[in-house]
Amino acid sequence: MNSQKWTHHTAVSQPRKMATSCWSAGKATLRFFLWSALWGGAISALTVFMTPLTQASSLSECPEAISQGAMALCEKAASGDSMAQLEFGVMLLSGRGVSRNEKKATIYLRQAADQGNPVAQVMLGDMLEHGRILPKNEQEAAYYYRLVADYPHIEKHEDDNRRYPSPNLVTEVACINLASMFETGRGVPYSLHRAKYYYEIAAGKGNRVAKEALLRIRPPEK
Numbered sequence: 001m002n003s004q005k006w007t008h009h010t011a012v013s014q015p016r017k018m019a020t021s022c023w024s025a026g027k028a029t030l031r032f033f034l035w036s037a038l039w040g041g042a043i044s045a046l047t048v049f050m051t052p053l054t055q056a057s058s059l060s061e062c063p064e065a066i067s068q069g070a071m072a073l074c075e076k077a078a079s080g081d082s083m084a085q086l087e088f089g090v091m092l093l094s095g096r097g098v099s100r101n102e103k104k105a106t107i108y109l110r111q112a113a114d115q116g117n118p119v120a121q122v123m124l125g126d127m128l129e130h131g132r133i134l135p136k137n138e139q140e141a142a143y144y145y146r147l148v149a150d151y152p153h154i155e156k157h158e159d160d161n162r163r164y165p166s167p168n169l170v171t172e173v174a175c176i177n178l179a180s181m182f183e184t185g186r187g188v189p190y191s192l193h194r195a196k197y198y199y200e201i202a203a204g205k206g207n208r209v210a211k212e213a214l215l216r217i218r219p220p221e222k
Contacts, residue, residue: 070097085112086120102133118148118170138187148174168205175202176210192217
């Protein structure tokens with residue numbers, strides 16, 4: 001974190017920098033579990049996706065696909081299925097069953113996010129917040145986090161037997177990331193009140209990082 005970033009908030013810059021160092025380790029842990037759960041689900045599903053393509057004509061429809069399963073998933077994503085868009089985007093990021101294409105992966109993730117897929121929304125928020133794959137844009141990152149934090153839900157597909165992050169985990173990550181942005185004034189106006197609000201949502205789900213953050217920002221009782 002660039003310490004010069006907070007020089008225009010002289011009165012509160014030091015507390016914000018301290019907050020940044022406190023929550024960063026917890027956020028990294030949450031991010032690890034979120035991405036591990038997502039990648040685990042997608043990669044475990046690839047066992048049925050690795051049959052090589054036999055029809056060359058299919059390549060013109062989805063040039064990245066190198067397996068029958070990947071092609072089927074690509075076609076399902078093209079039909080507008082948000083879970084397929086998420087899964088195919090993850091495959092394009094990993095290069096498993098497809099030719100790796102990060103730029104196109106973000107297109108599929110945005111399509112899924114725009115349809116309300118909360119996992120895709122949090123993934124895009126994380127990319128935008130930290131400048132991973134996508135150009136850094138903290139305002140847009142906050143927008144995606146709020147879509148999940150303010151309207152937490154995950155729709156379960158009846159035919160989906162793969163492992164994805166639980167609704168609680170996705171909401172916790174969105175709330176903690178958004179709370180930390182309010183706490184440090186990144187991408188959103190500085191507001192300890194809003195930070196406390198989102199930390200409390202995550203803490204209510206039992207999240208340890210959020211509980212520790214609340215102890216830090218709550219004023220001591222008289």
